[in-house]
Amino acid sequence: DQQVKQNSPSLSVQEGRISILNCDYTNSMFDYFLWYKKYPAEGPTFLISISSIKDKNEDGRFTVFLNKSAKHLSLHIVPSQPGDSAVYFCAASIANTGNQFYFGTGTSLTVIP
């Protein structure tokens, strides 16, 4: 059963515009969320995370928003750059348990120059 879902398998955005990637989860025990970026044939690289005590975390061009009541998080990239083209995975976990990350199925972002 997929506990973390990314319903958009792909997204195309013009360079300079905002990219919004969405993620939904079902397990209310999740309290730590992460976004990873992945290029083909490479491992995921960490982008940004957010704890459930916050509803927003910003790091440069990347901002993650968390809506706990809706069990929804989103990643905003602004302005989008061609180098941002990759597959983005959201992941959820239960903080401080050392337990696994549950990954979404990924969204392939293409930023058009």
Added chain:
Amino acid sequence: GAVVSQHPSRVICKSGTSVKIECRSLDFQATTMFWYRQFPKKSLMLMATSNEGSKATYEQGVEKDKFLINHASLTLSTLTVTSAHPEDSSFYICSARGTSGNYNEQFFGPGTRLTVL
């Protein structure tokens, strides 16, 4: 930053042979390492969690006798795919969690592409 390496990056083998994949934390000690598998256009699925010096914990549906995991030191975990078959062809990724710092962080290796003929 924390670096995790995997070796080999890709391997092609004949059906029935065994393949060993190494996962190393290069600049930190990892008490826990995770092994994931990714099918095309699918999510990363956790196969097992290995803690240094103890037996790995396998996820439901993962055959422990087929996917042997050893975590003999704080910097090395190995995954051996025994008697590999074409359906084992996949992208295998390990991640490691350090002994200090943010307990919630995992650092991922670059992955190993296994193709079984």
